[in-house]
Amino acid sequence: MAKLILKPGREKSLLRRHPWIFSGAVARVEGGPATGETIEVRASTGAFLAWAAYSPASQIVARAWDFRESARVDRAWFRQRLQRAINMRNAVLGAAVARSARLVHGESDGLPGIVADRYADTVVLQLTSAGAYHWRDSVVELLAELTSAATVFERSDADVLELEGLPPSVELRRGAPLSGPVPFEENGLRFQADLARGHKTGFYLDQRDNRALLRTLAEGRDVLDCFCYTGGFTVSALAGGAASVLAVDSSADSLAAAGAHLELNGLTGAELLEGDVFQVLRRLRDQARSFDLVVLDPPKFAPTAALAERAARAYKDINLYAFKLLRPGGLLLTFSCSGGVSRELFQKIVAGAALDAGVDAQILRSLGAAPDHPIALEFPEGEYLKGLLCRVAGRAH
Ligand code: SAH
Numbered sequence: 001m002a003k004l005i006l007k008p009g010r011e012k013s014l015l016r017r018h019p020w021i022f023s024g025a026v027a028r029v030e031g032g033p034a035t036g037e038t039i040e041v042r043a044s045t046g047a048f049l050a051w052a053a054y055s056p057a058s059q060i061v062a063r064a065w066d067f068r069e070s071a072r073v074d075r076a077w078f079r080q081r082l083q084r085a086i087n088m089r090n091a092v093l094g095a096a097v098a099r100s101a102r103l104v105h106g107e108s109d110g111l112p113g114i115v116a117d118r119y120a121d122t123v124v125l126q127l128t129s130a131g132a133y134h135w136r137d138s139v140v141e142l143l144a145e146l147t148s149a150a151t152v153f154e155r156s157d158a159d160v161l162e163l164e165g166l167p168p169s170v171e172l173r174r175g176a177p178l179s180g181p182v183p184f185e186e187n188g189l190r191f192q193a194d195l196a197r198g199h200k201t202g203f204y205l206d207q208r209d210n211r212a213l214l215r216t217l218a219e220g221r222d223v224l225d226c227f228c229y230t231g232g233f234t235v236s237a238l239a240g241g242a243a244s245v246l247a248v249d250s251s252a253d254s255l256a257a258a259g260a261h262l263e264l265n266g267l268t269g270a271e272l273l274e275g276d277v278f279q280v281l282r283r284l285r286d287q288a289r290s291f292d293l294v295v296l297d298p299p300k301f302a303p304t305a306a307l308a309e310r311a312a313r314a315y316k317d318i319n320l321y322a323f324k325l326l327r328p329g330g331l332l333l334t335f336s337c338s339g340g341v342s343r344e345l346f347q348k349i350v351a352g353a354a355l356d357a358g359v360d361a362q363i364l365r366s367l368g369a370a371p372d373h374p375i376a377l378e379f380p381e382g383e384y385l386k387g388l389l390c391r392v393a394g395r396a397h
Contacts, residue, residue, distance in 0.1 A: 002031030002039045004052070004062055011043040014050055017378040019064040019112050021052060026061055029054075035165075036134025038065065038073045053112070053131020057165025063112035063129055075138045078111075082142050085109040092371050099185040101372045102205050103147070108376040116143055117201040119184040119193045122151040124201035125173070128160050133169075140173045151175030153195045155202075159303070170196060181257075183264075187212050189235055190264040194257065199229065206369035206385050207232060207297065210333065213367070213389070214295065215240035217331060221292035224248070224284075224325065226277045226318065231258025231270075233295045233333075238267040242293075245270040248280050278314075281321035293331045294322040302340035311338055312349050319353035323361065328394045332361070335387040343386045350388055360396045365389040 006014075010025035021041060033039050033054045041049045041062060050064035051073050065073045085104045089097045097103075097118065104116040106128075113129025123143050127133055133156075140152050152174035161168055172178065181192035186208055193202025211232050218240035225234045228247035235258075237245050247270055249255055255272045262270055273280065277298070296318050302311030315336060322332050336346045347363070354361040367387030375382035 002029065002033035002037065002054070004029050004039050004041045004054070006041065006043055006049070008044040011047070011049055014041065014064065014067070017064075017067055019050075019052075019107050019379065020060045021062040021064070023059055023061040029056075036130040038131075053129060053134065055130035055164060058130070058163060060129075063107075063131055065110075065112070065131065075142070078135060078138050079142050079146070081109070081111050082116075082139070082146055085111065086146055088374070089372050096186075097372075100191075100203070100205060100208075102370075103143070103372070105373050105382070107379045108374045108382040110376070114139060115201070117203075117205055118147065118149065119182045119195075119202065121149050122153060122175075122178075122182050122195070123147055123149040124193075124195050125152060125154045125156070126158065126201055127154070127156040127169070128158050128166075129164060130166060133166055136169075144174050149174075151178070153178065155195060186232075187215070187236070189239055191230070191232070191235070191261055192257070192264070197253075198257075204229065204232060204297075206337075206373045207335075208370040208372075210335075210367055210370075210387060211236040213365075214293075214333060217333075217389075218242040218293060221331075222246075222290075224291040224294045224322075226281070226294065226296050226322070227298045228258055228272075228295075229254045229297075231261045231272075233297065234258060234270050235261050235265055235267060237293070237295075238262070238269055239265065242269065246273060246291075247271070248273045248275055248277055250274065250276055277318060281318060281325065285321060285324055289325065290327045291325050291330060292327055293333070294326060296322055296332070296334040297337075298335070300338050301336070302338035305340040308338070308340040308345070311336075311341055312345065315341070315346070315349045316353050316356075319350050320357045323354050323357035323359045323392060326359070326392045328392060330392045331364075332390040332392070333367075333387065334390065335367070335385065337385045339381065339384045341386070343383070346386045347388065350390065354390070354392075355396075358396050360393040361390045362393065363388050364391050 048069040052062035113132035115126040157168040218237040225247040234247040369385040
């Protein structure tokens with residue numbers, strides 16, 4: 001078995017069960033392991049630390065599978081880990097798991113680089129690490145077996161693959177060829193996921209609970225849904241009795257999918273507007289338009305901490321204009337899915353936006369991803385989606 005030996009004192013994070021081993025911490029690698037192969041990780045003292053997947057092309061040169069020396073990373077091991085992840089969803093979400101859920105959430109489920117989402121009878125697999133690529137066939141077979149899903153589609157084309165030195169892989173792995181977007185249900189509403197071309201695996205399952213929350217808040221309100229994508233929030237607002245929804249996105253394809261979702265649910269009352277949210281917010285302000293509820297769910301402005309400053313300006317800008325457009329008593333549902341922006345920083349940015357917009361606002365709720373996107377306690381990087389529900393009391397001056 002090949003070995004990776006750490007520099008003196010660099011074992012601390014592994015002892016706390018953080019799964020990533022950065023190249024700077026490595027003293028040497030013995031035994032010439034192949035990419036994705038399981039290696040033994042040891043401290044400079046020789047003490048065993050973990051079994052890990054070797055990834056020589058990445059800054060994260062190994063990702064730990066297991067911290068027990070007695071463990072054996074084989075097909076049976078993957079079966080157990082996948083089953084454990086699926087059991088958690090069954091326990092927490094119940095029957096909804098069969099309709100739509102994230103079954104496996106990477107590092108936070110002890111499966112670095114492996115994500116699996118379920119849409120009705122189809123499982124979409126997204127792999128992002130050399131170790132995950134190495135075990136692909138087993139993972140596909142096991143997911144099909146454990147879920148009884150008819151179809152397994154691989155959607156490994158995330159940007160991070162380039163940093164890992166891995167080729168994209170978008171392919172049907174099990175079942176009949178897809179005839180179009182896959183229909184599924186969420187919170188009793190009907191949607192479709194375009195597995196091959198949609199964002200992520202086709203839909204933002206992480207926002208499920210926040211869409212349900214919006215539904216309870218929307219009655220009689222004029223809603224502005226910014227960065228609406230395929231209309232998850234828009235559909236939920238109308239289902240909750242919103243008086244009107246203006247939904248904005250820069251992608252014509254996404255808006256067409258949003259239109260299809262409205263039709264699928266027999267909902268009317270939404271205007272779908274193609275445009276750049278940064279400009280649309282200003283235009284709405286110039287037109288003296290106002291709303292009772294604004295949703296801001298932008299794309300990742302800061303994929304890494306290095307880009308946090310530029311991202312902070314963008315978040316500040318949209319939140320500031322959203323506050324300006326809200327009537328007294330109005331609600332702002334605002335999100336950041338940037339790994340590089342912490343919850344604390346996000347709250348500061350939103351506070352600064354309220355101040356500059358000249359409104360008094362309070363946080364009613366702090367929000368995050370739905371529980372099928374857990375955060376392992378030893379892996380704080382798992383907390384990427386941060387949200388705030390704010391209420392505008394009135395003008396500050
Ligand atoms: N709220 C959505 C997910 C949003 S994803 C949901 O719950 O499903 C982010 C969306 O922002 C994408 O659809 C993308 O097309 C859109 N987008 C990115 N930059 C934009 C911009 N400057 N103006 C408008 N839309 C933008």
